[in-house]
Amino acid sequence: MTQTLFRLFRLSLLTLAACGLCASVAQAETGKLLLTGGVSSIDGAAGGGLTPWAVIGSNATEGQVGGTAALTRVSTQDYGLTVASAALGWHDRVELSLARQDFGASPAYQLNGIAPFGVAPDAHIKLDIIGLKVRVAGEAVLDSDRWMPQIAVGLEHKRVRPGSIGSVLDFLGSKREGTDLYVSATKLLLGQGLLLNATLRSTKANQNGLLGFGSGTPGKNGRSLQPEFSAACLLSSQFAVGAEYRFKPNKLEALGAAAGLGPALREDDWKDIFVAWAPTKHFSLTLAYVDLGRIVPGITASRRQTGGYLSAQVTF
Amino acid sequence: MKTLLPSAVLLALMSTGMAGAQTPGLPPQAPAAGPPRNIEVSATQTSALYVALGEKAGIAALVNDFVDHVREDPLIGVMFQHIKPAHLKGQLGDKICVAVGGPCVYDGETMKGAHTDLKIDRVRFNAMVEVLQASMRRQNIAFSTQNQLLAMLAPMHRDIITVR
Numbered sequence: 001m002t003q004t005l006f007r008l009f010r011l012s013l014l015t016l017a018a019c020g021l022c023a024s025v026a027q028a029e030t031g032k033l034l035l036t037g038g039v040s041s042i043d044g045a046a047g048g049g050l051t052p053w054a055v056i057g058s059n060a061t062e063g064q065v066g067g068t069a070a071l072t073r074v075s076t077q078d079y080g081l082t083v084a085s086a087a088l089g090w091h092d093r094v095e096l097s098l099a100r101q102d103f104g105a106s107p108a109y110q111l112n113g114i115a116p117f118g119v120a121p122d123a124h125i126k127l128d129i130i131g132l133k134v135r136v137a138g139e140a141v142l143d144s145d146r147w148m149p150q151i152a153v154g155l156e157h158k159r160v161r162p163g164s165i166g167s168v169l170d171f172l173g174s175k176r177e178g179t180d181l182y183v184s185a186t187k188l189l190l191g192q193g194l195l196l197n198a199t200l201r202s203t204k205a206n207q208n209g210l211l212g213f214g215s216g217t218p219g220k221n222g223r224s225l226q227p228e229f230s231a232a233c234l235l236s237s238q239f240a241v242g243a244e245y246r247f248k249p250n251k252l253e254a255l256g257a258a259a260g261l262g263p264a265l266r267e268d269d270w271k272d273i274f275v276a277w278a279p280t281k282h283f284s285l286t287l288a289y290v291d292l293g294r295i296v297p298g299i300t301a302s303r304r305q306t307g308g309y310l311s312a313q314v315t316f
Numbered sequence: 317m318k319t320l321l322p323s324a325v326l327l328a329l330m331s332t333g334m335a336g337a338q339t340p341g342l343p344p345q346a347p348a349a350g351p352p353r354n355i356e357v358s359a360t361q362t363s364a365l366y367v368a369l370g371e372k373a374g375i376a377a378l379v380n381d382f383v384d385h386v387r388e389d390p391l392i393g394v395m396f397q398h399i400k401p402a403h404l405k406g407q408l409g410d411k412i413c414v415a416v417g418g419p420c421v422y423d424g425e426t427m428k429g430a431h432t433d434l435k436i437d438r439v440r441f442n443a444m445v446e447v448l449q450a451s452m453r454r455q456n457i458a459f460s461t462q463n464q465l466l467a468m469l470a471p472m473h474r475d476i477i478t479v480r
Contacts, residue, residue, distance in 0.1 A: 062438035062480060092438070144467040191467035193460060236459050237449065 036141050036188065037089070039276055039286050040070035040313050043156050043208070044085040044099030045131045047184070048244045049288055049309055050270055051228040053197045054152035054186035056135055057097070058089035059281055059315050065090050070313035076292060076305035080104040083311075087131075095154075097131035103210050107299040108165050114261070115171070120164040127209050131156045140186045140195075149187035149196075156180040158209040172252060172265075173216020178204045193234035195242070201226045206252050207267055207295055217258070220251040238278055246270040248293075261298055268293020272309060286311040356414045356422040363417030365468070368461040371418065372409075379409045382451040391443045395434060415468045427475035437479035 038046040038055045046057030046068070060066030065088065072083040081104070087097035103125040111117050133154035140150035157179045162169050169176070182201040189196065202223045204213040214221040226249060232242030248269050256265030274288035288309035295305050369375050383405050387396045396404070413420035424430070445466070452462045 061442055064439065142470040142473045145471040190470060191464045193463045234459075234463070237453070 037068075037315065039284060039311060040068055040072070040085045040087065040097075040099075042072060042074070042081070042083050042085075042099065042101065043129050043131060043158075043180075044083075044087060044097035045133055045154060045156065046087060046089070046095060046097070047197065047199075048230040048232070048242065048272075049274055049286055049311060050244045050246050050272055050290075051197070051199050051230055052131075052133065052154055052156075052182060052184055053199070053230065054135060054138070054150040054184040055140055056089045056092045056095045056133065056152070057087040057315075058095075060089045061092045063091060066316055068313055068315045070311055072309070072311035074290060074292075074307065074309045076290070076295075076307035077303050078107050078300045079292075079295060079305055093135050095131070095133040097129075097133070099127075099129040099131070101125075101127040101129070101210075103127065105165060105210075107296070108168070110299045111165075111168055117167045117171070118164055119168065123164050125163065125165055125210050126161040127158060128161070129156050129158045129209070138185075141188050141190065144188075144190040147187075149185040151183065151185050153181075153183050155182070158205065158213070160209050160212055162212070169212040172206070172212060172255060173221075174206055174212025174214050174252075175204075176212060178209060178213030180205060195230075195232040195234070195240075197228075197230040199228040199230075201228060203249065204251075206249070208248075211252065211296075215251045215255050217251070217255045220254055224249040224251075232276070240276045241274065242276070243273045244271060256298065263302075264296065264298020266294050266297055268304070274309070282315050284313045284315065286313075356411075365416040365461065365464050366413070366418035369412075369416060369457065369465065370455075372413065372420075374455070374457075375409050375412050375416075375418070376405070378451055378455050378457070379405050379412065381454055382448055383408065385451060386444065386447045389443065389447055392440050392447075395436075395440075412465070412469070416465065427472050431476045432478065435479050436477050438473075438477055441473055441477050 036055060037057050037059060038053045039049060040057070041047045041049055041052055043052065045052035046055055047053030049072075058066030058068050067086065067088045069086045072085070074081040082102045083099055085097065085099035087095055089095050104122070105125050106122045108119045108123050109121045111119050131154060133152050135150060135152045138148050138150035157177070159177045160169070162176075180201055180203040182199050184197060184199040186195065186197045188194070202225055204221070204223050206212055206215065226247045228244070228246040230242060230244045232240045234240050246269060248267050250267045252265035252267060253263055257263065270290070270292050272288045272290040274286055276284060276286045278284040286309070290307060290309045292305040294300070294302060297303070369378065383396070383401050387393050387401065407422070407424040410420050410422040411424065414422045449462065452465070
């Protein structure tokens with residue numbers, strides 16, 4: 001179902017691009033002010049690199065339809081992540097997004113030493129995400145005389161395809177599908193050129209979904225609420241710098257400990273500092289330093305996964 | 317952004333009000349009310365933002381650049397064609413001066429009154445902001461000062477945008 005939707009979505013985006021957003025749909029040429037549509041997060045929703053914001057993606061403003069497409073690459077000590085994503089923004093009110101993540105998990109091969117999991121060398125975990133976001137209240141940019149932020153609610157339905165790591169997920173008792181629910185509040189303090197966002201996410205995902213959803217441990221299978229924060233400083237009409245912090249659940253560590261593996265399955269918070277560059281309304285580049293904490297530290301000698309993040313987005 | 321009625325029309329409206337409604341045999345009545353006169357005076361005399369914009373001369377140069385370019389804009393230029401540029405520049409200059417705490421008086425129409433029938437949507441409003449941003453860049457106004465001015469003017473969107 002996800003596959004078909006993804007193909008349909010990609011096809012419709014290409015068609016829109018090809019006919020230059022035909023007459024029946026208002027052109028998103030002027031539309032939003034620069035950088036106020038956020039960038040594509042790794043889950044596909046518009047926001048910061050790691051977390052969704054209350055802004056609706058693309059250049060489209062009220063009465064318009066617009067889209068974005070992005071390619072993102074994250075590389076840390078032991079892992080790599082490539083993300084292809086696209087989003088459609090409708091009337092600055094509704095956002096539909098798709099993301100396809102490809103996580104290089106070559107250290108997972110070592111898990112075969114613990115049990116006959118049958119993990120292949122250079123294993124990859126795929127994660128598909130469909131996102132829907134609706135702006136429900138507020139105006140992030142123009143209500144500069146009010147404290148009220150722009151508020152949106154959203155969901156990210158995720159399906160993981162773990163390949164040969166599937167047996168590990170079975171051992172964890174984690175499911176292959178799950179839906180994150182979130183509410184975001186975004187405010188641009190226009191006079192100060194400062195954008196602030198707070199997101200509250202309800203999730204069962206382990207490592208954002210890469211290690212499935214929920215766990216077999218009693219008491220560790222439920223949803224938890226995780227706050228996420230972003231702050232960005234507009235340095236010029238083309239540049240913004242900022243930082244993000246994403247609190248994460250840690251549902252698998254207990255299971256690993258019970259299996260005699262100690263803190264091998266510990267999960268940490270994610271954070272980054274970034275710089276975004278938008279030379280035109282149609283293209284932006286984001287460079288970040290990320291700290292993804294420990295990801296299955298048992299197979300990475302407890303190294304913190306830090307490294308670079310690069311994302312290129314086209315917007316129309 | 318069309319902000320004000322041409323002065324001739326405004327004068328005509330005011331004159332009608334001032335003529336009064338005096339009926340013979342009855343005690344003289346107070347002059348009938350004309351359209352509400354909107355006079356705005358800034359609370360503080362010289363603010364940092366007013367100085368940063370180059371005071372009266374700086375604001376005049378900015379407004380001059382803005383009006384000249386907005387009249388040529390392919391999307392919204394048509395809305396400005398029937399207003400005398402010199403008049404618009406004068407009134408806009410006063411409006412901005414008051415908004416940023418300069419020593420000015422703005423006696424034009426309210427934002428709401430001036431824009432009711434223009435059917436301005438968010439697309440056109442954003443386009444106008446972009447013309448203003450381009451003018452500020454050409455006038456070498458510092459980015460932080462630009463944002464402070466925008467922060468003063470942005471709330472006017474509630475009165476100016478009538479198509480949602």
